[in-house]
Amino acid sequence: MASEHVDVLIVGAGLSGIGAAVHLGLRCPDKTYAVLEARGAIGGTWDLFRYPGVRSDSDMYTLGYSFKPWTDPKAIADGESIRRYVRQTAREYGVQEHIRFHHRVVRAEWDSATARWTVHAHRDDTGEDTTLTCAFLFTNSGYYRYDEGYTPPLPGVERYAGTLVHPQHWPEGLDVTGKRVVVIGSGATAVTLVPAMADTAAHVTMLQRSPTYVISLPSRDAFADAARRWLPPKAAYAVTRWKNVALGVANFQLSRRAPGLVKRFLRRAAKGRLPVGYDVDRHFSPRYDPWDQRLCVVPDGDLFTALGEGRATVVTDTVYTFTEHGIRLTSGEELPADIVVTATGLNLLALGGMTLAVDGADVDLASTIAYKGMMLSGVPNFAMTIGYTNASWTLKADLVATYVCRLLRHLDETGQQIVTPDAPDTDDLVPIIDLQSGYVLRAVDQLPKQGPRAPWRLHQNYPRDVRLMRHGPLTDGVRFARAGAPATAAAATSGGPDA
Numbered sequence: 001m002a003s004e005h006v007d008v009l010i011v012g013a014g015l016s017g018i019g020a021a022v023h024l025g026l027r028c029p030d031k032t033y034a035v036l037e038a039r040g041a042i043g044g045t046w047d048l049f050r051y052p053g054v055r056s057d058s059d060m061y062t063l064g065y066s067f068k069p070w071t072d073p074k075a076i077a078d079g080e081s082i083r084r085y086v087r088q089t090a091r092e093y094g095v096q097e098h099i100r101f102h103h104r105v106v107r108a109e110w111d112s113a114t115a116r117w118t119v120h121a122h123r124d125d126t127g128e129d130t131t132l133t134c135a136f137l138f139t140n141s142g143y144y145r146y147d148e149g150y151t152p153p154l155p156g157v158e159r160y161a162g163t164l165v166h167p168q169h170w171p172e173g174l175d176v177t178g179k180r181v182v183v184i185g186s187g188a189t190a191v192t193l194v195p196a197m198a199d200t201a202a203h204v205t206m207l208q209r210s211p212t213y214v215i216s217l218p219s220r221d222a223f224a225d226a227a228r229r230w231l232p233p234k235a236a237y238a239v240t241r242w243k244n245v246a247l248g249v250a251n252f253q254l255s256r257r258a259p260g261l262v263k264r265f266l267r268r269a270a271k272g273r274l275p276v277g278y279d280v281d282r283h284f285s286p287r288y289d290p291w292d293q294r295l296c297v298v299p300d301g302d303l304f305t306a307l308g309e310g311r312a313t314v315v316t317d318t319v320y321t322f323t324e325h326g327i328r329l330t331s332g333e334e335l336p337a338d339i340v341v342t343a344t345g346l347n348l349l350a351l352g353g354m355t356l357a358v359d360g361a362d363v364d365l366a367s368t369i370a371y372k373g374m375m376l377s378g379v380p381n382f383a384m385t386i387g388y389t390n391a392s393w394t395l396k397a398d399l400v401a402t403y404v405c406r407l408l409r410h411l412d413e414t415g416q417q418i419v420t421p422d423a424p425d426t427d428d429l430v431p432i433i434d435l436q437s438g439y440v441l442r443a444v445d446q447l448p449k450q451g452p453r454a455p456w457r458l459h460q461n462y463p464r465d466v467r468l469m470r471h472g473p474l475t476d477g478v479r480f481a482r483a484g485a486p487a488t489a490a491a492a493t494s495g496g497p498d499a
């Protein structure tokens with residue numbers, strides 16, 4: 001039986017996948033599409049994570065879509081509000097009826113003769129395997145494993161008689177009231193959880209191996225509030241978005257060019273919010289430079305307030321062993337704990353775990369080079385969304401989706417069916433994600449690389465990417481062809497079919 005065929009197959013119904021479908025519907029209304037989603041719900045990250053206080057750490061004027069103003073007064077929003085925004089978008093733009101839930105894509109095979117992908121999905125609900133074909137495959141599957149968060153080895157944990165929880169798998173209804181809680185970790189999740197639980201817990205201790213940069217930002221944006229009063233919603237959203245983009249770019253550039261200055265500024269800002277005599281250097285002055293890892297944002301200084309009021313404590317030390325009633329540290333100190341939360345991170349996963357093959361040969365992701373941070377060398381009619389590491393994810397996701405639409409229209413206008421990035425001739429390759437965070441370093445060897453310069457280098461700079469991707473050429477570094485042309489440049493020059 002022939003498989004069902006769509007023009008574009010989108011993998012993932014999270015923030016990016018829903019945005020991609022909307023862009024496609026608006027810019028290429030004649031294209032048929034389907035969205036395959038492994039889970040039973042829309043929202044991805046914002047549906048999965050349910051720990052207390054879960055929220056964005058970017059402002060929603062840049063984490064929201066370019067086409068749908070974020071109108072909630074909260075600039076830093078809770079997970080529930082973001083989930084609602086993504087679902088509303090799917091309903092409002094008619095994406096909902098294109099989504100097939102419980103379809104986990106496991107493999108996609110490209111065939112140059114027919115210019116089609118055959119995409120294999122497994123239904124976790126019924127156990128069935130299904131197959132679709134598509135002309136263009138667009139993965140929006142996020143960047144980490146959904147089934148398992150990262151937990152490092154925890155010596156002696158089998159002896160621990162309390163409750164051990166990973167934020168990615170938060171037990172519904174876990175009551176922390178009156179409990180002594182230890183949160184292991186110092187990243188965005190830990191700094192969110194600590195003040196949220198300190199409201200009701202007996203005490204919360206954040207146990208970190210080493211400090212992270214933590215910066216307080218207002219949860220409401222006074223500029224956005226004023227813009228909303230004076231301008232129509234779309235204009236107010238656009239000016240606030242650009243204001244925040246400009247601030248973000250300026251902060252990042254300053255951190256790169258004058259790290260010492262930014263370090264001193266962050267230290268002074270943290271010190272100003274902490275009690276007199278607090279050991280800022282021990283607990284809030286990292287050894288690395290700002291933006292070697294993501295900065296952690298705390299809205300209205302909530303973490304610093306909890307520390308100042310004595311409801312929470314930061315301990316910088318390492319776990320020697322778990323005991324029956326808590327954790328013994330390397331320093332010898334004991335931390336009694338009814339609940340231990342391992343906010344120790346994510347397991348990075350490329351392309352939602354799916355494998356790719358091109359004309360019968362498996363694609364080794366680690367030996368591909370990312371084109372404009374969104375396509376892969378030697379892989380035809382394929383795009384993936386990976387957001388910025390130094391700015392809101394959606395800024396890049398919007399650009400990738402609009403670029404895919406430009407490419408699709410270009411193919412139609414020129415009567416061609418295939419677009420393939422051809423790898424640049426260089427050994428000067430670096431990892432696709434340029435952060436030094438543990439979760440990146442653990443997986444970086446399995447990920448695509450990037451080259452020395454555009455279009456093979458990711459800028460991590462939104463205004464520059466707007467020029468490159470919205471207005472720049474479509475033809476640099478890629479080969480366009482008709483169905484039947486071989487996928488690799490080598491095969492093309494040696495005279496494959498219809499070369």
Ligand SMILES: Cc1cc2nc3c(=O)[nH]c(=O)nc-3n(C[C@H](O)[C@H](O)[C@H](O)COP(=O)(O)OP(=O)(O)OC[C@H]3O[C@@H](n4cnc5c(N)ncnc54)[C@H](O)[C@@H]3O)c2cc1C
Pocket residue numbers: 011012013014015016017036037038039042043044045046049055056057058063103104105106140141142143144146189351352353354385387391392393394
């Ligand atoms: C706790 C947390 C907070 C964050 N806060 C911010 C923030 O403030 N700002 C920011 O910019 N970024 C933040 N991020 C990064 C965040 O993941 C992105 O902002 C954004 O949610 C990514 O959206 P996405 O749709 O690309 O991926 P996801 O949200 O991960 O969604 C991917 C979807 O694809 C589905 N999927 C995956 N593999 C397959 C497959 N093989 N087949 C079918 N479906 C599949 C998943 O089930 C999921 O629904 C945060 C991440 C986490 C974990």
